[in-house]
Amino acid sequence: MSLLDQKTFISNIPPFDQLKASTLETVFNAMDIAYFKKGERLIRAGTEPDALYIIIKxxxxxxxxxxxxxxxxxQDSFDAMSLLDGNNKNDFIVNEELICYVLPKAFFLKLIQNNAPFKAFYYQDLSKRLNRLVEQRKTTELSSFLVAKIQDIYLEPPVFVDANTSVYEAVQTMTHQNSSSILVKADHKIGIVTDKDIRDHVVLQRYSIDLPIAHIASYHLISLSSQDLLLHALLVMLRHSIKHLLIKKNDEVVGVLEQIDLLSYLSNHTRLVAVQIVRAKNKEDLKVASHNMTNMIKAFYANGIKIKFLMQLVTELNQQLFKKLYAFIAPPALLENSCLIVMGSEGRGEQILKTDQDNGIILRDGFVYDGLEQITEEFTQTLVEFGYPLCQGQIMVNNSAWCRSLKDFKNKIFQWVLEEPLLELAIFYDAKAVAGDVTLLNEAKQYLYKHLQDNQAFFSYFAKPTLSFETPLSLFARFIVDKSHENELDIKKGGIFPVVHGVRSLALAYKITETNTMKRIKRLSDIGLFESAFATDLIEALNFMISLRLQFELKNMNQGESYDNYIKPSQLNKLERDLLKDALKIVNELKKLISYHFKLDRLS
Known part of the structure; x- marks a missing residue:
């Protein structure tokens, strides 16, 4: 490693990356490079460490x-906190021969004293450290763009008219096809007319709308193959100062590539998916949009978008997709007299990658539709084709228990409230309307709030599952892993579920109408149940654990493997491990609060 490479190595490691160049130079000069054999004990428990170690290899x-x-x-360093505390509690042993930088303790403490950003890194709160992790994780999507082909991007479907077609008729066709351009066939050549051409010629130059469209079309169009690289398409557009390309496959025009779609693809895939959902004319079009959502999620995650924004985006796109699919399948009479609801993580707005379906239909009292079973089965199976697995608990519209009249739902709610609270009550409490008459769900929810019992025992039994799973963190801040499961831990059972259900229990007790866990936390804070600082840390902890689960989900997906909510702490970097420990500590704090609030220690 050259001197320049060594400096670059150090300057990219937090928090050294926050130091000025002159300070970084003094740091580099103060460091030594050391080698240690496998098995050597670098720091012994109970001793006072004398240096900060930064691993090269x-x-x-x-x-x-x-x-x-x-x-x-x-790129990991250790053990800064022991240097600050003046005492080390653990042993640090070389497991694989080690080459590292060694920064003397005195110099490290001097850096802490004289550099506020450097010091803040070790003392900052959870929220700030999570933001730091996002910055550290950011990568560019340019590499994927360099190998992406035109066929990977959304193309405007080709819409043709004859050269003698009037401008008025052509614009009508554009409107009907929801297209921003139209292709003109004239004398064995193809021209194009865009929205801009209509504006420039018809509006500004007063070209009659009754005259042929051919006279305002642009010809000598440049065409590329669907197998060409997107980068090549971008260069062609820039080189010729054009915004549209004809795309061919086997000499047949298959679409028009617009510059705005290409640039949107370069920055992210959001517009691609949103446009495909809006323009979808059938289930097959929606299926393409649904499958493209995964690429969008990967791109956003790689670019460091905060998980809460990613969840909001995916939730909105999913609900638009469900709404349109329901409109394709359900006749108008059914649409007017029903409400399609989503539940579970989808209802809470916390689903990212596609998990099992959790949906239902509330029918208006007295409304009966022949063939309803066929419609609900088609809806369920179509979602399976879109990549949404079946719900193992059968909480889907094709199950009559979740496709029933408002009156029947009220009867079921009454039963849930009277008996020992079941999972169904928690699932329904998270329900959100996505299509049809939303008032049907609102009325069912109001019935639930009205009939909730005020006795402590009811809510205690409802909250009890919060403590069902052990938090995978020992008293000595050590991860508790499942040795029979490759030394992994279940992040959903151990961290995410206790927060979701604990918050849900409090929200139900106080009849909070929000379905999203983060919004519920804020409402609980507003009414004084959570301290503001704790509410902030709880939201950040939940977001981090969801982000961590997504990280391993995507990793397994890329390797062609299924995901089961397990993560491997040994595959996390130092910052991620520390953040996970902090997040699990907050989970324990919430559990204590839930146990105290609902007096769970008194339950048998």
Missing amino acids: GIVQEIQDEQLVSVYVS
């Missing part, structure tokens, strides 16, 4: 009471 294990606490790899 190799692996170091942190051991507490003969148990593995953390693993450090290239």
Whole structure:
């Protein structure tokens, strides 16, 4: 590694990346490079460390009471907090021969004293450290763009008219096809007329709308193959100062590539999916949009978008897709007399990648539709084709228990409230309307709030599942992993579910109408049940755990493997491990609050 490479290496490691160039130079001069063999003990428990270690190559294990606490790899540093506390509680042992930088303790403490951003890195709150992780994780999507082909992007379907077609008729066709351009066939050549051409010629130059469209078309169009690279398409557009390209496959025009769609693809895939949903004319069109959503999620995650914004975006697109699919399948009479609802993580607006379906239909009292079973079965199976798996608990519209009249739903709600609270009550409480008459769901929810019992026992039993799973963090801040499951931990059971259900229990008790967990937390804070600082940390902890789950979901997806909510702490970097420990500590705080609030210790 050259001197320049060494400086670059250090300057890219938090929090050294926040230092000025002159300060970084003094840091680099103060460092030594050291080599250690496998098995060497770098820091012994109970001793006062004398340096900060930054790994160039190799692996170091942190051991507490003969148990593995953390693993450090290239670009990780240790143990800053022991240097600040003046005491180390754990052993640090070389697991794979180590090459590292060694920064003397005195110099490190001097950096802490003289550099506020450097110091803040070690003392900042959870929210700030999570933001730091996002910045550290940011990557560019340019590499994927460099190998993407035109066939991977949304193309305007080709809409043709004859050269003698009047401007008025051509514009009508454009409007009917929801297209921003139209192709003109004239004398064995193809021309194009865009929205801009209509404006320039018809409006500004007063070209009659009764005259042929051919006279305002642009010819000598440039065409590319659907197999050409997007980068090549962008260069062609820039080189010729054009905004449209004809795209062919086997010499047949298959679409028009617009510059705005290409640039949108370069920045993200959102517009691609949104446009496809809006313009979808049948289920097959929606299927394409649904499958493109995964690429959009990957792109956004890679570019470091905050998880809460990603969840909001995916939720909105999913609901638009469900709404349009329902409109394709359900006759007008059914649309007018029903309400399509989504539940579970989709209802809470916390689903990102496609998990199992959780949906239902509330029918207006007295409304009967022959063939309803066929319609609900088609809806369910179409979602399966779109990539949404069947719900193992059968909470889907094709199950009559979740496709019933408003009166029947009220009867079921009454039963849920009277009996020991079941999972169904929690699922329905998270329901959100996506299509049809939303007042049907609102009336059912109001019935639920009206009949909720005020006795402590009811809400205690409802809240009890919050404590069903052990938090995978020991008293000594060590991850508790499942050794029978490749030393992994279940992030959903251990972290996400307790927050979601604990908050849901409090929200139900206070009849909060929000379905999203983050919004419920804010409302609970507004009424004084959560302190403001705790509410902020709880939201950040939940977002981080969901983000971590997504990270492993995408990793498994890229490897062609299924995902089961397990993550492997040893595959996290130092910052991620520390953040996960902090998040799980907050989960424990919430559990204590839930247990105290609902007096769960008194339940048998």
